Amino acid sequence: MSVKFILCQDNFILTILTGSFFFGYYTKLFIRLRQRKKDFFMDIKNYEFETGIYRPPSEGGRASLLLRLTRNCPWNHCTFCAMYKSEKFELRKPENIIQDINVMHDIYSRLKKISQKTDPKGKIGTQAISEFIQKTPDLYFHQGISMLFSWLVSGGKTVFFQDADSLIMKTDHMVQVLNHLKTTFRAIQRITSYGRSRTIVRKSASDLARIHRAGLDRLHIGLETGDAALLEKIKKGATPEDHVKGGKKAIKAGFQVSEYWMPGLGGKTMSKDHAKNTGSVLNKINPHYIRSRPFTPRPGTIFYKQASKNELDQMTPKEQLLEIKQTIQTLDVTSRVCFDHAGNCWTAPNGRLLLNQSYEGYKFPEEKQNLLNLLEKGIEHL
Ligand code: SF4
DSSP states (O other), rough: OEEEEEOOOOOEEEEEEEEEETTTHHHHHHHHHOOOOOOOHHHTGGGGOOOOOOGGGGGGTOOOOOEEEEOOOOSSSTTTTTTTTTOOOHHHHHHHHHHHHHHHHHHHHHHHHHHHTTOOOOOOHHHHHHHHHHSSSGGOOOOOOOHHHHHHTTSEEEEEEOOOTTTSHHHHHHHHHHHHHHOOTOOOOOOEEOHHHHHHHHHHHHHHHHHHHOOEEEEEEEOOOSOOHHHHHHTTTHHHHHHHHHHHHHTTTTEEEEEEEOOOTTTHHHHHHHHHHHHHHHHOOOEEEEOOOOOOOOOTTTHHHHHHTOOOOOOOOOHHHHHHHHHHOOOOOOOOOOOOOOOOOOTTTTTSSOOOOOSSSSTTTTHHHHHHHHHHHHHHHH
């Protein structure tokens, strides 16, 4: 006998290993489990809201609410990225997003009511959450509930719009969502989103300003590189000029801008141009944040296939650090330069992390020399 059922928190997974001795018994059990899953989803119907997977690290540690405005990526061609490759892009209707906000607010109101029994201000804590879950145990299986609880416990201050390029929504729709969100949850202090440079370039300056006025504060933009040849190679769908135009336009509209660059993306061959031209594009934009996301070949990408055949022109950790140093030397900005991702994992001679991984990073130009000294130390150590 060899049929095995695994029940996990988010899903019911049936794994059939081999054999058929207990086939009849297990088939019935499987049907019951499927029925249970169906019933469970019906039970929590009133608490359904949608949430996606990806968000920047700076929206995780601070427990942001993840509100899904669109599904997946409207571009989806970047050769280094595997995030949404098997998924189709979809816009969500504003009424469905507003319904999600209302469901979240309903959960919030119930938690608040429970909390007020012990705290006059109704501060939501773990005790209220556990009482709420006991009353509605099906919520334990809800995909987004722990995210919502963390957000409420941490004060409900920051929100991130998912997925890869929310600005592609119609401006009227986004403003409608922003207005509803801000009037429903009044403690919100910051709302951010990913945005592609090309989408920003296409959007009118007045639409961008309207979205910013309605409450979207910060845009996270995937620059990756400022080198034209490398942008073409990775099929980014944006030129260096698009990046400069998009970044500057977003800043002019009032947004805080976070630009993400990918050290090591061009391999050894394109490293020098990647460093020099990325620095040059960032200087022209002068964004609020510059964030390093070192290149790693991800499963599901052409780079991963090349790496597994030993055909990838990949840089060593020391070469990556040298490239970062060259990029930093080129920078003439008043940005904060951040290494707030686990991929920035070079170690210092004392065995600790070489670079500060805080979301606020190093303030430029004040801390530029300090950062260069650290990089030099790391390079010597490797
Ligand atoms: S735009 Fe972003 S999410 Fe879309 S394919 Fe490129 S890197 Fe991936």
